Amino acid sequence: MNSSATRFRKRIYGLPEQAARVCLVCPDFKYNIREGALVGTGSMQPTPTCCCYRFRLRYRIGENPKVWILDPALRCRHDQSKIPHTYREDEPCVFRPGVDWSDGKTLASTVIPWLAMWLMYYEFWHATGEWLGGGEHPEVPIDSSESDNQSNEPE
Template sequence: MSFTEDKFHTRVYGLPEQAAHIRLICSDFKYTIRRGELAGRGSMQPAPHCRTYVFQLSYRVGKPPKITITEPELRCRDDQDDVPHTYGPNEPCLFRPGVDWSHKDLIATTIIPWLAAWLFYYELWHATGQWFGGGEHPEVPEGAVVTEDPNDTNKE
């Protein structure tokens, strides 16, 4: 399998190699590589008691991978307005761009396990109403109204 190096002579995994590694842990991962983009679809069950989720992945070298859950769609609890740790509908927040993941990483050993963990915590959140997955929330858009959570016990 081929790879390239960036300007600092650091190994950068090519799209075929990324896809092959993903298939090693998600055997039903089907993909295409066109115009410099890896686009694929696979499924995973984060734990034996959990549902099976279908996800789509799109990735271009030099940009962060994008994961979307396609089946079943992510849904809110009846007592909450939003699904925690998401960038948008059906887009889980798996990492801090530019911090936790780089184009030198294998998607199969970072993004895919992070997705499994996120889905596990998503199901736990549905059962308990609490998000146990840790992490930081995506940035709040400029101009949005931010209020303090009176139940936040992590204040300094």
């Protein structure tokens, strides 16, 4: 068989491995794996001068991961009506769906650092009024069933 004809299958990281890797970068990450979904909460402080944020992560293989900020609540600047690069007030847009994320990547090396960067730019935005994080934000319809699931914290 010609070696150029050999196909390699993309590795997909299972939910237990994804959770273990997130725990390495966010030691207080608490999670459950139920009904094929990894759901957990943790905290991060993007820089020594930034706030410490509690976040919620939900991931199911074959779907895009979602993150929400639980505490402190994200808020608009006094002079602007919307927080940049968010789907909802508490759901930051940290990557381009279908472009930046695939099941062959780990949450710990992508979504978690992307969230930290987003939070850093969020704080810069509060200080300056200018979003310095770049990126593009797709206009995506909000799935009301997902917001209903938002309060389901890991036990």
